[in-house]
Amino acid sequence: MHNNVLNLEDLENNPSSRVPVCLVLDTSGSMENEPIDELNEGVRLFYEAVRSDETALYSAEISIVTFGGSAMRHADFSTLEHQPEAPHFYANGGTPMGEAMNMALDLLEKRKNDYKASGVDYYQPWIVLMTDGKPNGDSSELSRSIQRTCEMINDRKLTIFPIGIGEGADMDTLARFSPKRKPLKLQGLNFREFFAWLSKSVSKVSQSTPGDKIQLDVEGIKDWAEL
């Protein structure tokens, strides 16, 4: 919230095209111990990798929303120049996935309005949705978030990477969020490999120009996904 002023001024002083990336992460009780530790480490390394890429540092805007008990906003869209430290997550509670996705979509809408108002160009936003279970929040929130997401994807206004963690991940729900891309299952707890691939993909996008077709590293997906 205190970041709002800084984030608007940032758009004035740094008009580089932005790559908005929102991580929507399951931090429910079942993620306790090893899974949440690996997730924390993966996100930390992701921040490190983006910070060390001089183009991505000034263009990637990372936002983080978690769902564990309640939907929580850990980071608003901001470049890592102004928000350099990765947040730390704790596992607890149920799985309000719909609420979290709605929060992410709201944050994204607001940031897009900021971009338009300031005249800053931006790439098609990415949402990374990771879960190890089934959503058990409000069902109308869930349907609303699925509807909004699919509409944006079909309108070519959003890309989503839906990823299931472990045996209990509900791949069907993930598929409902992603009409164009089949959800993938994470290999074991290979969060680090996933976030390394993500940071490379973000770097690639920030080296291009908005409107370009980006070729994602399909080969690299084998490092972290069960195929």
Added chain:
Amino acid sequence: MKTMLNKRTQTIAPDQKLPVSQVARPGHIMHTENGQSIVLGAQIAGGGEGHVFKTNSPSYVAKVYMPEKTTTHKLAKIKKLIQKGIDFPGICLPKALLYNSKDEFVGYLMKKAEGEKVRSLYTKPLFLKKFPNWKKRDLVELCVTILKKIGYLHKNGIILGDINPDNILVKTPKDIFFVDCDSYQVDGIPCPVGVIPFTPPELQGLDHYNSCLRTVGNENFAVAVLLFSLMVTGQMPYNQKNGATAQQNIINMDFSYPLGEASNKKTPNGPWRFLWSHLPRFLKDAFYNTFNKGGKYSTESSRLSTYDWFKKFNDYLTLLDSGKFGKQDEMSELVYPTRFKKQKGITYVKCPQCREDTDESVIGKFGICLECLRKNRLRHCQKASTPRHTSGYSGTFSRSTSTHVSRSSFNTIREIINWFI
């Protein structure tokens, strides 16, 4: 638009894949057409189409395409570029074709390039880190150097096609390198790539960049955009406050920087208006008339050529180096001015908040300069409108480490405003 395209499109034979049976790696031995051996060293760059390797010859590097991207068009174009026999320091044109141990065409040899991408000049912290001693005259000299190289290529019947901030590397204002030269348009073979901000209005909306041959007139738009982005350092001419997308603004030719009184009032907030104001009038005139609908230089056939721009930038460089421009306002010699250029006949006083020299008549009315007024309003509005909890969610917000303007400093400014009104 369609008829224009038909006029320009020639029948080009379709591109076909060439056989390449192995992926090139460091240590592999390639050879040129006349049998010279080239050993690939470490990989120094990789893109969508291929990789650049060091070679056993320290001043030359090899660009090797990925097997699936090695095609007849590429071979034909590189042959033509080599045949042209042109040479200019800093333009990394193909010098020799490269074949692998199976005698398959894989890429080409070129002179090594060095320096930082022009793109790093666009981000202030990177600019200050990499070129801490540069003044405005260095940026102007950089433009002169770029224009000389582009002019040379145009004179030799080559159109770059993909002028953009990642294709030009800068060591010093006089020492720069053009890379990715294998995509240049030559002798009827089109340039297959481009980026939206550098594409002129008449070519926006093409299905593929290689569907038509570009003219020098088309290219002169890209040249103007590049020059603008170096003068209003880091900005693009068609980014606008509350405007449509940059692409739409290009198509509508809705330029957002003023010439005299003429303005669409959509200049982006931030230091950009200051940078624009410190440019000499003749340069503002040239940019305004290039980027605005109906301007003297706004169409494919009327655009300023690289030579026209070269003359203007040379004059600008002379103005700066002679000290004449700085006499009017010393801030015009800096890369990042922090206030508007001073005009004759106006009395200037220091704004009590930012301490910059401001038109006295404006300070009298509001107590502080307009820029400070705007920033204060922005901060005040942001603080007032941000809720502590997002409704509908039971979450809390994590601690933030950012700083913000405190209430007490705002009260002081209010007092100052009251004093002057």
